[in-house]
Amino acid sequence: MNSKIEALGTSTGKILYSSDCQNIFDLSIAETMELFKSSGVILFRGFGVTPKQMKDFSERFSDRHIIDFTKVSIDSDKFVNFVDGGTDSLIPHSENSCFPFRPDVIWFCCTVPAEQEGETLFWDGVRVWEELSQESKELFLSKQLKFSYNKIPVERLKKILGSNANTIDDMKRILDSLDGVSYQFNDDKTVSVEYTCSAVVKNKYSHQNAFANHFWVYQKKTEEAIFDDGSRASDEVADEIETIFDKLTEKIPWQAGDLVMMDNSRFLHGRGAFNDNRRQVFTTLSNLKF
Incomplete structure (x- = not known):
C-alpha cells in the first residue's frame, strides 16, 4: 500500500492518508482488509468521502448491511443514518450489542465537524479487559448480561x-x-x-477476549438488573470500569470527508458533549465477508 499510514492516538488504530487526491475506490481491498484486521480501526483521511460513498465503499467488504431502527436514515434502503442526535455525551458501547443483531463493523463518515470538540471517542475492549482485576473478570465470565x-x-x-x-x-x-x-x-x-449474552466478546480476528458490550450504558443510565440472575454490578466494579475507561479514551478528531471503519467485536465508541449543532456524522452497519 503506497498511502501514508500513521498511528491513531496510542491505540492500535491507523490513519490512512490519500496520496495525491487519490480516489478511495482505488485502494486495494485485500491490503485494506489486512490493515483492518491488524489495527481494528482505520481513519481514511483526505479522500473526501460522502455518506453515499461510505455505503458504496463498505459494500466492497461486506456481505450484508444491517438496518438500525433507532436512527434517522437518509437513504431509501435505510442503511445510511445520522448518528445519535443532540450534543450530549454518549456512553461507551459497542453498536447493537444489546440485540442479537450485532454488526461486525460500524462505519462513520463526517461531512461537517464541530468547530470545537465533538470528537468520536473510542476504547479498545481488549485493553479494557486486560486492565480489569481478576475478580471483575471472574464476575463477567460467570454472569450473562x-x-x-x-x-x-x-x-x-x-x-x-x-x-x-x-x-x-x-x-x-x-x-x-x-x-x-x-x-x-x-x-x-x-x-x-x-x-442474554456475555459481556466478554472474542475479537473476530485476533480471537482475544474483549470487554465490548452495552454494559456501561445500562449501568449508568438505569437502576435495573443487568445480569441474568437479577443482580447489578457493585459500586466497586463500576468505579473500576470508569477509571479504566478514563485511562484508555482515544479520540477521532474529525475533518470533513473523513471515513472510519471500526471493528465492532473489539471496540466501544461514544462521544463527549459539544456545542455545535452544525456537526454532521453519518453511520452504516455491516457484516464482513472476510
Missing part, C-alpha cells in the same frame, strides 16, 4: 427480522435460531423478547 424488550409491535419485529419474516411462523423460526433469545407472542399483536 440480560436485555428485555416488552410489547414490540409484530409489524415492527417483521421489519427488524427482514424479508424472510412474512408470517408468525417465519418470525418464530428466525427467533429460535438466535442464540440467547427467548420470546412470547402476546394477544395484543406484540412480542416480548429477552436477550
Whole structure:
C-alpha cells in the first residue's frame, strides 16, 4: 500500500492518508482488509468521502448491511443514518450489542465537524479487559448480561427480522435460531423478547477476549438488573470500569470527508458533549465477508 499510514492516538488504530487526491475506490481491498484486521480501526483521511460513498465503499467488504431502527436514515434502503442526535455525551458501547443483531463493523463518515470538540471517542475492549482485576473478570465470565424488550409491535419485529419474516411462523423460526433469545407472542399483536449474552466478546480476528458490550450504558443510565440472575454490578466494579475507561479514551478528531471503519467485536465508541449543532456524522452497519 503506497498511502501514508500513521498511528491513531496510542491505540492500535491507523490513519490512512490519500496520496495525491487519490480516489478511495482505488485502494486495494485485500491490503485494506489486512490493515483492518491488524489495527481494528482505520481513519481514511483526505479522500473526501460522502455518506453515499461510505455505503458504496463498505459494500466492497461486506456481505450484508444491517438496518438500525433507532436512527434517522437518509437513504431509501435505510442503511445510511445520522448518528445519535443532540450534543450530549454518549456512553461507551459497542453498536447493537444489546440485540442479537450485532454488526461486525460500524462505519462513520463526517461531512461537517464541530468547530470545537465533538470528537468520536473510542476504547479498545481488549485493553479494557486486560486492565480489569481478576475478580471483575471472574464476575463477567460467570454472569450473562440480560436485555428485555416488552410489547414490540409484530409489524415492527417483521421489519427488524427482514424479508424472510412474512408470517408468525417465519418470525418464530428466525427467533429460535438466535442464540440467547427467548420470546412470547402476546394477544395484543406484540412480542416480548429477552436477550442474554456475555459481556466478554472474542475479537473476530485476533480471537482475544474483549470487554465490548452495552454494559456501561445500562449501568449508568438505569437502576435495573443487568445480569441474568437479577443482580447489578457493585459500586466497586463500576468505579473500576470508569477509571479504566478514563485511562484508555482515544479520540477521532474529525475533518470533513473523513471515513472510519471500526471493528465492532473489539471496540466501544461514544462521544463527549459539544456545542455545535452544525456537526454532521453519518453511520452504516455491516457484516464482513472476510
